[in-house]
Amino acid sequence: MSAYLELLWSFFQIGLFSIGGGYAAMPLIQAQVVDQHGWLSLSEFADIITISQMTPGPVAINSATFVGMRILGLPGAIVATLGCILPSCVIVTALAYFYFRYRNVSVVQGILGGLRPAVVALIASAGLTILMLAVFGGASTGVLDFPLDQIDWIAVVLFGAALILLRKTRLDPILIMGGAGVIAMAAYPLTAHLAG
Amino acid sequence: MERNASFYWTLFRSTFALSAFTVGGGYVIVPLMKKKFVDELGWINEDEMLDIAAIAQSSPGAIAVNASILIGYRLAGLPGALVTILGTILPPLILLSVIAVFYEAFQDNEYFVALMTGMQAGVAAVIVDVVMKMSLGVVKGRDPVAIVTMAAAFVASYFFDVNVILLILICGVVGYLNYLYQKKCAEKKEAAK
Structure with a gap:
């Protein structure tokens, strides 16, 4: 039982202190999982980050599942994930209550009015980062680094086609994303075999 | 629903x-x-x-x-x-x-x-x-404050990697100041009448 509690408490702290999500959580996860408890080696931890970048879901949830699974099997995965989301559940539900109650107060409206354009900017920034990663396959080292010889033409074509479909049709975006994945599953191995 | x-x-x-x-x-x-x-x-x-x-x-x-x-x-x-x-x-x-x-x-x-x-x-x-x-x-929306906030937040986040929480805090303060300013303008208009 104590192993489960330890796991729960460990990921509870990760959930509680990782404000901003994503990569903000990485050093915390490393401190708990690698340095403090030795549940994973540093290279295993690096692998989780890589896997998390390629697979759906938040990094914290992904590593909670992975670590829980490795040390205590499926019950461990569930316990670690629960620990990770527990702080969010309590804090965000409270914030939700206050937001939906007081959002029409004019001061709150003023503050939110300043936040909305910033959120659009943050989405744009995240989108560009993903686009650079997709188009250059991680070869780009900075926001102004465009290694044109490393360009991934399949990703460029998929991106262009997906964007046109999104703007010209009413297809479900999830279908378009899944479709891009399936086409890539055929296209990459095919070009690799033709080239090699 | x-x-x-x-x-x-x-x-x-x-x-x-x-x-x-x-x-x-x-x-x-x-x-x-x-x-x-x-x-x-x-x-x-x-x-x-x-x-x-x-x-x-x-x-x-x-x-x-x-x-x-x-x-x-x-x-x-x-x-x-x-x-x-x-x-x-x-x-x-x-x-x-x-x-x-x-x-x-x-x-x-x-x-x-x-x-x-x-x-x-x-x-x-x-x-x-x-x-x-x-x-x-x-x-x-033609709100100059909103447009400038959006552009500045994008540059800060994408090119300078400014901490997101900090950005949100600053933009919240900008929103609050803008609210005070608009309120003052409205009061002035009211007084002029």
Whole structure:
């Protein structure tokens, strides 16, 4: 039982202190999982980050599942994930209550009015980062680094086609994303075999 | 809308699918949620979605989980939040459990890597599409403060990697000051009459 509690408490702290999500959580996860408890080696931890970048879901949830699974099997995965989301559940539900109650107060409206354009900017920034990663396959080292010889033409074509479909049709975006994945599953191995 | 079984099923199915396809984590899920809940289902409006994103970003924990709690709570209170939490955490829970078991095999599988790369290109397209519409909305609003805030926040976040929490705090203060200024202007107008 104590192993489960330890796991729960460990990921509870990760959930509680990782404000901003994503990569903000990485050093915390490393401190708990690698340095403090030795549940994973540093290279295993690096692998989780890589896997998390390629697979759906938040990094914290992904590593909670992975670590829980490795040390205590499926019950461990569930316990670690629960620990990770527990702080969010309590804090965000409270914030939700206050937001939906007081959002029409004019001061709150003023503050939110300043936040909305910033959120659009943050989405744009995240989108560009993903686009650079997709188009250059991680070869780009900075926001102004465009290694044109490393360009991934399949990703460029998929991106262009997906964007046109999104703007010209009413297809479900999830279908378009899944479709891009399936086409890539055929296209990459095919070009690799033709080239090699 | 009526909160019956079919409503909860749509809510669960939508968050499950969004979570299952959100490669990259962090902010990526926000434009996808906007597309689903604002454009497609029309259950929440665009301003609410942006507020939800700001709150999700500034709270502890994963943004995807936080945003889905807010959406679930907005639509159906606590039961709604429970449904969206479940929908959001199940896909990574299932997927990573499988991957943890077949870890070595997945890592070097060319089909798996290709699938993920292709999905990444698709996700990038969805975000660019949403951003184009949203930023056009801000520009069309003709509020100079909003337009400048958007441009400055983008430059700060993308080119200078400024801490996101700090950015949100600053923009909140800007919003508050702008509110005070507008109020003063309105009072002056009132006095002039």
